[in-house]
Amino acid sequence: MKKIVVFLVLWSCAIAATAQISTRKYKAHKEVGSQCLMIRVTDGTYRIQFYSPEIVETSFIPEGEQYQKASHAVVMRPELVATRLRATTSTLNWSSKGISVRVQKAPFSISFYYNEKMVLKEKRGYHTKDNLEVLDFAIDADEVLYGGGARALGMNRRGHRLQLYNRAHYGYETHAPLMNYTMPLVMSSKKYALHFDNAPIGYLDLDSKKENTLSYETISGRKTYQLIVGEQWSNIVNNYTTLTGKQPMLPRWALGNFASRFGYHSQREVEETIQRYKTNNIPVDAVILDLYWFGKEIKGTMGNLEVFRDSFPDFEGMVTRLKAKGVKTITITEPFVLSTSKKWKEAVEKGVLATDSTGQAARYDFYFGNTGLIDIYKPAASAWFWDIYKGLANKGVAGIWGDLGEPEVHPNWVQHAAGTADEVHNIYGHDWAKLIAQGYEREFPKVRPFILMRAGYSGSQRFGMVPWSGDVNRTWGGLQSQPEIALQMGMQGLAFMHSDLGGFAGANLDDELYTRWLQYGVFQPIYRPHAQEEVASEPVYRSKTAMAKAKKSIELRYQLLPYNYNLVFENNQTGMPLMRPLFFEYPAAETNTLASSYLWGNDLLVTPIMKSGQQESTVYLPKKTVWFHFITGKRFEGSGFVRVANRPDEIPVFVRAGAFIPKAQLVQSTAAYDANVWNVSYYHDTSVKSSQRRFYNDNGLLKNAFEAGAYEQVQLSSKLGKQGLTIDLKCNKGKQYNYQNKQYNWKLVNWKQRPQAVSFQGKAIPFDWDATTGELTFKVLWNTRKKGRIKIKN
Template sequence: MTKFRTIKLVLLILLAPAALAQNLQRSMQSFTDKGEHLEVVTNDGRYLIKPYSDKIIETSFIPNGERFNPESHAVVLAPSKLKTQVKVSVAGIEYAIAGMLVSINKSPFQISYAYKGKPLISEKNGYAKKDGAEVLDFNLDASEALYGAGARALGMNRRGHRLPLYNKAHYGYEERSSQMNFSMPLVFSSKMYGIHFDNAPIGFLDFDSRKENVLAYETISGRKTYQVIAGDSWEDIAANYTSLTGRQPLPPRWAFGNFASRFGYHSETEARSILDKFTAEQIPVDAIIFDLYWFGKEVKGTMGNLAFDTDNFPQPKKMMADFAAKGIKTILITEPFILTTSGKWNEAVQKNILATDKNGQPFTYDFYFGNTGLIDIFKPEAKEWFWNIYKELNNSGVAGWWGDLGEPEVHPSGLQHQGGSADQVHNIYGHNWAKLIADGYHKDFPAQRPFILMRSGYSGSQRFGMIPWSGDVNRSWGGLRPQPEIALQMGMQGMAYMHSDLGGFAGANLDDELYTRWLQYGVFQPIFRPHAQEEVAAEPVLREQKIMALAKTAIELRYRLLPYNYTLAFENNQQGLPLMRPLFYEEPHNEKLFAVSDSYLWGHEFLVSPVLKAGAKEAQVYFPVKNNWFDFYTDQQYTGGSTQMVALQAEHIPVFVRGGAFIPMSRTIQNTSHYSSRELDLHYYHDAAVKTGQGKMYDDNGETPQAFEKGAYGLLQFSSAVKRQQVLISLSSKNGQHYQDVDRTLSLVLHNIQSKPHRVLLQNKALDFVWDENKKLVSVKLVWRKNTKPVVAISFRK
């Protein structure tokens, strides 16, 4: 509704149902439809209700005496021009936007939200001040499960907890951690809606800790703004939330390979030796990560040097160039702390790039690494200073960045940043640090995709290309068990590349079974990066022969799955879909799945069940109901909707493929510099119950930012059809105008073919094929000529 009108409403005291009679002290006095938003005046302030789309609506409350602050650190979506409608009744008003409906009860005042006729959530008391905090609270249904609040280890359903919104490292955590490096003011409900509280200062999210069916957001200050996000499916909700806060850019393709990493490599000689071992053992590796020792001989006293220690790294440019010539990227750790004993302390003070005390002097304090100041990431001069260091090192050959301790790890409340106190900006420090690097690449290295590994961030940090990890987890089975939960939760919240230090980080625990199972899980998580304290080796080339062989098998599979995994990254980039997805994405109304995290979907086609207990011989696996599933390693079929016991094997964890799925795979390579889509293995999992199937594979050069938007991409499309005594496999491609298509050699493998084909035809010409009666496989080799749409017909006798 675009017509500007103001309606003064007579205040009516109505007998409301008990569920609505929440706050008798609040009432609506008037409203104004301003076209792009609705303004509602209450006795204690005013509400601005603004639609962003037909599935996202924002509500802001401005208490009397305050001004509206329009600045959001999370939201990037521009509101769409939408047709709205206001309907007035004696009880209140209804504000309708396509599928979304906002209902406002006059007195007692209450706002409620619905989507396509289904109630989502309602304010309880709405805004209130309580115990020095500002609070927004909401009514919950008794049965809904709650997710969100960033990274925690609490169990998949986080209802019942009051969670601090304060990014904080938890060294050596295991199965339970209520406070970790990411604390995002974001909630998702099993009723299929989300609420994002769009405010940076610290506070709490209370997920009904008092068991009164109340959700509450508490903050020390700032905006009283939240967005309600609805959708028709979980995939739709993920797309809507990431359209609001931004989508993750495609990482460089090498990011999906294996990394050599530990805390840490002390010298160039040590680093070269490790990489030589990977080559000798023919274990694929794409990058090496340097921890603290690249800038200092000791852990303490050197942080902030931000320059190679030339004693142990005498020729860093040559070292990195030599690595790059072998296809291996160099990643350096950086921290935002400048120690008073570091080589850059005087420069940092002189150039005024540090956070200050209330008198404007550099704020110094002690923490584990020494006496320190903190870079004020919010100051323009500090951003320029910090970026110039990154820029110089990038020009020297550094290919990626690790931002550590970015909560910040120690951040005294008395410290002042430009634009706010430590507590006001604490949770967006890492977010703005990632933005600094992303913006710098966009300006100075526009042809290079950044790699930004960071421990802490905020809502929307994904749009800067931030790749988060789950912190300093204990090297134990208790440390492994919550990792799927953490990654699944963060994927739901836009941070789809959440992953763990494979093998565990903290402690000198040598447990070969744990190490192996963690790496096998790592094949099916977003980033494959073994990393640990150096007392026990994280690198597979330093483990005993049997364990190294198992690790090598896992790493080689990771590389063979590169076409599939890279396509998942493309889906995330374009649609906001997580790479790891909870089972309730598949069955959103199955309450038994609301708390499940020990099995998950890897993309759409894989079901993965990590081994999370020592000595386990079998695992209970639920198979989602929509399809039959096939063991990835044996092709054994499992019926959708069933729960079955699966025997465990030392060589791999249980992995299953959806009936009707296409899985594109590549050949084993030493690193992604040797990757080519000219030779592919395409696996099709035939299921007679699936009459038509579809798949795809995204391809680009692995380097160009926004390759899809620039038309520098190929999208290979696969489809299947079952017709009488035939299985038809159709191949086509949809290529951008700047993509150079090529002829491809394709090894097509059809699984679950119960009888020997009578013949196999390509464009009506006979093809040689191999029929494996024991494994029920049909294998065909063909050349897929560029710019053609071949059809392979597998025919059977009647």
């Protein structure tokens, strides 16, 4: 670092910075080690550094400024990348085995190549405009652009100038250009990601003037961006989440059903609600307490952040009783302390709050009352806030809900220890999640925290943040925007983006909407019906018909625990989202902007029903592929868009040929989940000669169980030959995990004729074959210390 600073000082000159790249002149260049190239130009210096052969960072340091090293997003340490610099009188070519940076000296330009193909080129590069600092790039006329965080704009966000300012949009439906969670990140159908590594507010202009220009505009800060590339989308997502951090594994109970509303007024109301779930045999794993756990009224009590004993006289006993029923308790918190709250005086006296220009606690009005905002950037304030969370955890609270973390109202005159409101606004939720995650790491190091928040920044996934899509309207329009939002955020590292199932805003009682939303929820990351209390969000308070349909969806969610938990592990290891756009695997003009059908993991293709009275759905089945209807088992050959009849109890879901889909025995809580008894379906097709899948398992609670060796991973493989089908079973386990005997109840779909014999470990076993359905069923008991082999002889 010292060498770089000295180098910049030696190269400083008195030439004023100019706004036009056409007047920018190359002056000199120098390699600093093998990882960093410095290029001096007339108005500043470029600092270019490889993180890996597929990630390169470029910073422009204007004349008179110094390089700002600190990043809120990046955690990756640069690898030792083999580079080669070739310099001529007119060009520089600095290359790795992946990305090449090519500089034309006159007229000056910088462009980036991957595998000898141009990916991106600076257009004007750095300049200033309308009191904003700008970085702009030339893009191809046919590029589809994604990113910018959570928005409802359609999958292709090109043509929009996106404000980078986290702000709630209450009651949105199909169009929401600005929402709770923005990110300075763009992804392209050309298979690259461009991340602008700077926290202050600004804009992403995705060619709004139709000049084939992509621009980042900011009020201040770093002029730094990372270019991330890869052969496949999976590589790009892995590279980006390696750069900004992988999502820790959630506890298994987070995949279960949540009871939630705005909100439960009393201890009695909470326990009666959970008892209704138990009486109706509807699985449930958590209950979320909104504002009333710390106050009787919506307004005037925010900031109390202690149990309101009038309504929750035995809070600790309630939490213990719920836990005994397999139900976790989650409590809401906000970063606002109202001047009417019990903690206002303490917060002022201890200097916990952000300040005004005179150094006094900043006060202003918003919906909930007259308030101050906790300045989490003050060490004393951070410690004060964490003590509240520690106290809740010691009471048995299992998860934290952080609401209004944009922050919802954040005047630009407010001052924080780390900068002005506009400088920290977009990272406030990010650093709030960090505060909680680090507190758990110190105080409860073996616990996987559950942190539910609606605002954050690039890389917030590494703190275990679980974001949701805000206060969506309880309408069909509100539902229609949800797959897009979740797919986009999954691409950008936030794989657990989900929605308030059933919709949040408005007193709209529509059982069809409600059940279709909950059916979609089976195949989105978190299953959490939540709404304003005028119309119940919980199925146990809905009509008998709606409750029955909701129950069926929730039961399917629990049966899919083995499949879904493996997706959590896969995301932790590779960054791959749980919900995946079809173009990840099947890039085409018709898939590049498609959100109506998507992949849930590798093997399930889902098409939610998004309109009232919809008798048929248009499903995209990629060409030259084979799929099976998840419920009926009917075989489909992919040919693009196909029409399928809708059914009242489920949405269209298809399974990839060659897939193994394990299902758990139905339980009423994940606490009772048994990973040793599965119903395994194999989707047989003669087009699939061999297939292999792995399924991860641990105790669902221990932090870093995989790294500690406290896990098992079951591998299922198939091979189709002239004599029939062979299925091999193998269990790989960590050093801290014991072998388990397993019972697998098998169902082979699309088995056309009665087999001559079925054997396991060389011994014949009984089987059933249904000529009408083409289903072959049998059971095996497997000692996982040994490899298992099933043979089905024609």
